[in-house]
Amino acid sequence: MNKIAILYQAQLPPVKDGIQKPMKPGGYSDSGADIAFELLKNNIDVVTPVENPNQNNDTDWVFPDTRKGIEMALHKGAKIFWLNTVLYQNHNIESYLDKELEIIGQTPEMVDVYDDKMFTNSLLKSNNIPIPKNELIAIENYNDLSLELEFPLVLKPIRGRGSQGVTKIDSRNELIKNLNKIFLENSYGNAAYVEQYLNGQEITITVMPKGNYVIDNNEECFSRPWCLPAVKRFNHNNGIAPYNGTVAVMENSEVLSDNELQTTEIQEVYEHCVKAAELIGIKAPIRIDCRANEQGKYFLFDLNMKPNMTGPSRPHRNNQDSLTLLSARKIGWNYFDLLNNMLNQKWKASR
Numbered sequence: 001m002n003k004i005a006i007l008y009q010a011q012l013p014p015v016k017d018g019i020q021k022p023m024k025p026g027g028y029s030d031s032g033a034d035i036a037f038e039l040l041k042n043n044i045d046v047v048t049p050v051e052n053p054n055q056n057n058d059t060d061w062v063f064p065d066t067r068k069g070i071e072m073a074l075h076k077g078a079k080i081f082w083l084n085t086v087l088y089q090n091h092n093i094e095s096y097l098d099k100e101l102e103i104i105g106q107t108p109e110m111v112d113v114y115d116d117k118m119f120t121n122s123l124l125k126s127n128n129i130p131i132p133k134n135e136l137i138a139i140e141n142y143n144d145l146s147l148e149l150e151f152p153l154v155l156k157p158i159r160g161r162g163s164q165g166v167t168k169i170d171s172r173n174e175l176i177k178n179l180n181k182i183f184l185e186n187s188y189g190n191a192a193y194v195e196q197y198l199n200g201q202e203i204t205i206t207v208m209p210k211g212n213y214v215i216d217n218n219e220e221c222f223s224r225p226w227c228l229p230a231v232k233r234f235n236h237n238n239g240i241a242p243y244n245g246t247v248a249v250m251e252n253s254e255v256l257s258d259n260e261l262q263t264t265e266i267q268e269v270y271e272h273c274v275k276a277a278e279l280i281g282i283k284a285p286i287r288i289d290c291r292a293n294e295q296g297k298y299f300l301f302d303l304n305m306k307p308n309m310t311g312p313s314r315p316h317r318n319n320q321d322s323l324t325l326l327s328a329r330k331i332g333w334n335y336f337d338l339l340n341n342m343l344n345q346k347w348k349a350s351r
Contacts, residue, residue: 001044001045002045002079003076003078004045004081004082005081005082007083008026008029008085009086010027010064016088018191019116019157019158019189019191021115021159027064028085028306031308031310031311033062034311034317036053038335039339041313042336044340049069066092070092070096074099079100080103083103087106087112088111088112096349102349104342105283106305106306110305111306114303115159117302120280127275132196132197132291133148137193139190145172150196152239153196154168154196156194157187158191158193159189163240167240168238169194175194198291198292198301200293200294200296201296202233203290203298205227205273206286206287207228207287208226208227208285209345210222210225213344214341224274225274227270228331229327230255230260231254231256231327233252249322249323249326265296273290283347284342284345285324287307289304307322309325310322324338
C-alpha cells in the first residue's frame with residue numbers, strides 16, 4: 001500500500017459569511033497521533049514529520065494542514081492523505097488534489113457547505129427529516145428579540161464544534177446575557193441560533209459511507225450509508241453533554257442495549273440518519289447527534305462532519321475511546337479494525 005500521512009488542523013478556518021468556526025486546542029493532533037501510532041503498530045506504512053517520533057508528543061506523528069506541512073509529507077513519499085482536520089473551501093489540500101493522491105475524509109467543498117447548521121437544518125427539514133424547531137439570531141437585532149420558540153432553548157454557534165459554546169437557556173434575560181458574551185468575545189462570528197430543548201434521551205449515531213467493509217471476518221458490501229450502533233449520552237451538565245476535552249466520553253456514554261437497539265424509534269432514526277448522509281454525499285464517517293422528545297421520537301440536531309477519532313493506541317491514552325469507537329466495538333471492531341475499514345474507503349482525488 002502507498003504511504004499515508006495524517007494531517008491535523010494548524011490554524012483557524014477562515015470566517016465564512018461572518019461566521020467563525022472555533023478551533024480545538026491542538027487541532028486534532030491528539031487523535032491524529034493515535035491514528036498514526038495504531039496504523040504503524042499494525043504494519044501500515046505511515047510517514048511522520050520526525051524520524052523517531054516520541055509516543056507522548058502528538059505533533060511528532062502528524063503533519064500540519066499547511067502548504068509546508070503537505071509538501072513535507074509529499075517529500076517523504078506520502079500518496080494517501082488522512083484528513084483528520086477541519087475542512088473548508090480553498091483548504092490547502094485542494095491545491096494538491098491533481099497529484100494522484102488518495103484521500104480519507106470528506107471533500108473540503110462538502111464540509112464548507114454542511115458545517116453551516118442553519119443551512120443543513122433547512123435541507124433536512126425540506127426532506128422530511130425531523131429536526132428541532134430553530135431560529136437564527138443576528139448580532140444586529142439580538143437586543144430586540146421577538147422569538148416564536150418557548151423556553152427552555154438551546155443556544156448554539158452556527159459553525160460549532162461538538163458541545164463547545166452550546167448552552168441551555170431558561171429565560172429571555174439569560175439568553176440576552178449569553179448572546180452579549182458570545183458576540184463580545186467574537187468566538188463564533190456575528191450570528192448564532194436557538195433551537196427547542198428536547199428533554200428525552202440523547203444518542204449519537206456514526207454513519208459510515210457506502211462501500212465494502214470487513215465485519216466478523218466477512219466482507220460486506222453496503223450500497224447506501226449505514227449506521228453503527230447508537231450510543232446514549234448521560235451525566236449531562238445542565239442538560240448539555242459535556243465537551244469531551246473536559247470529560248472522556250467513556251465516562252458519560254455507552255452503546256444502547258440489544259433491546260433498545262431494536263426499538264422502532266431507533267430503527268426510524270437510523271433511516272433518517274442514512275437519508276441525511278445520502279443527501280450530503282459523505283465519503284467518510286460523520287456523527288449525528290439526536291435527541292428524543294417526551295413521546296420518545298428522535299430529532300437530528302447536529303451533523304458533525306469530522307467526528308473525533310481518538311483511540312487507546314498509546315499507553316497514556318487508554319481511556320480515549322471516541323464515541324465512534326465505542327459504537328464500533330459493538331459490531332466486533334477494535335481501534336485498528338475501525339481505522340482499517342475507514343482506510344478501505346479512501347477515494348482518488350481530482351481537481
